[in-house]
Amino acid sequence: MPLEEEVKAARTEIVSDGYEMSIGEIINLYKDQELIIDPAFQRLFRWDDTRKTRFIETLLLGIPVPPIFVFQDENGVWELIDGLQRLSTVFQFAGVLRKNDGEAIPPLHLNATNFLPSLNGKTWDASNEDPESGIGQALQLEIKRARVRVEILKKESDAQAKFELFQRLNTGGAPLSEQEIRNCVAVMVNREFYDWLIQRSDNNDFKVTTAQTETAIANQAGVELALRFIAFRHSPYDGKLDVHEYLDNAIFQIASDKAFDRARETEVFEKTFALLNSSLGTNSFKRWNGNEFKGKFLMSVYEVIAHGTASNLDAISALPEQEQREFIINKAKSLWDEKTFDNNSGGGVRGTTRLSNLIPFGAEFLKP
Structure with a gap:
């Protein structure tokens, strides 16, 4: 088969869609179990607190972030293919990230950065002991309103398409073996x-x-x-x-x-x-x-x-x-x-x- 025909045939195996969503919408999808991160993948969540802080800083500063990729199953539920490090960081910071057994993962405490040294020790919500420890509602809304493009691999795609996509894309952050x-x-x-x-x-x-x-x-x-x-x-x-x-x-x-x-x-x-x-x-x-x-x-x-x-x-x-x-x-x-x-x-x-x-x-x- 000539190369052009191979390319054309391969393209027909992948049915995709995509649009921008707010981080707040994505958090709600995760909380409602309409966006699934397989618990086995959470073992691979390997960013340290410095890298997590840098990503939260990116959202606060309004810097564009790369798209995430999901696979849409027959029930319309999204399964995360690429974006584990970024979304898990947001979910942990917001206090909604869960382990396999449903136990909550401890919320993230941020570090200071060159641009935002006052981030040091900050959390999503303030503690009872320290009313100044949280980032405050205004900055919470800044993060929730930050937008990211979601690329959706539809269920009509070839059965192996999402696995090919995962292998090709999941090399960012802390590289996987x-x-x-x-x-x-x-x-x-x-x-x-x-x-x-x-x-x-x-x-x-x-x-x-x-x-x-x-x-x-x-x-x-x-x-x-x-x-x-x-x-x-x-x-x-x-x-x-x-x-x-x-x-x-x-x-x-x-x-x-x-x-x-x-x-x-x-x-x-x-x-x-x-x-x-x-x-x-x-x-x-x-x-x-x-x-x-x-x-x-x-x-x-x-x-x-x-x-x-x-x-x-x-x-x-x-x-x-x-x-x-x-x-x-x-x-x-x-x-x-x-x-x-x-x-x-x-x-x-x-x-x-x-x-x-x-x-x-x-x-x-x-x-x-």
Whole structure:
């Protein structure tokens, strides 16, 4: 299909509308549950008080703010796609932001700024102890009357349109990791799948064998590793897409698949990492130097050993228990003598090349 036709076809998949609204109207929509921020997204509300204060200052000074993007469902309710940091800041300052269980999030106390040093310590409403602590009705109205454009993705749009839009737009404020964005997509597609995937990443055997750092955990690296494990089994990699684009597509495809057997996949996941933990523990995905396992977690080893073990789980499990562990240990050591692995791992190998070759190699290499 010529490029012009592809562009035309893609445009027809997105049905949109938009208009300006006051911040006060948006606050009321949120209070009336006509504007939804999925509670899972609130974990990603990561602006510190300085950045929150700067945004409130922007509204008070009348400086234009970027549009927000929402998806309108079949009931006319808006689901926030982009604008989490900005709207959550306003809602928290106004004292209406809620947690998943309905508990109120403590109101925001502002900091001083260069333009408005008297903002220091100010809140939306004054406290009983300090009548001067609030910003006052006049400034409350200034914020409520500030206007922002709302871009609306209509329900008639293609099913994947809002997820594409979320991925492309949700990079402002405190940038999200690619897996955090995928998590949000999974929430929007299938909340039960998202919860299930998070549970898999919290499996103790999985956490021990992947030996993740605190930083990696914070950036949802464990969830990405769990997704890779599932994706390799259910979304064959053809080598055409960038690895992260492949994972983007895989999470949408698997979360949308009503036939996906979570019970079976839970069993495979848990048995695979229990076997790896009992065999190698924290050395499961490290380099073998001929004498010992050393160094840090290696993605190439994970892709071979984890996927290969899962692909041959029934055959490996049929061996006597001690032989199962010896088999895994010997494979983890002999992997470093394999030419296919050597040619397709290491820093100089593209991710697309590595995956294209190591995923099928792992399934063969781990056959008893």
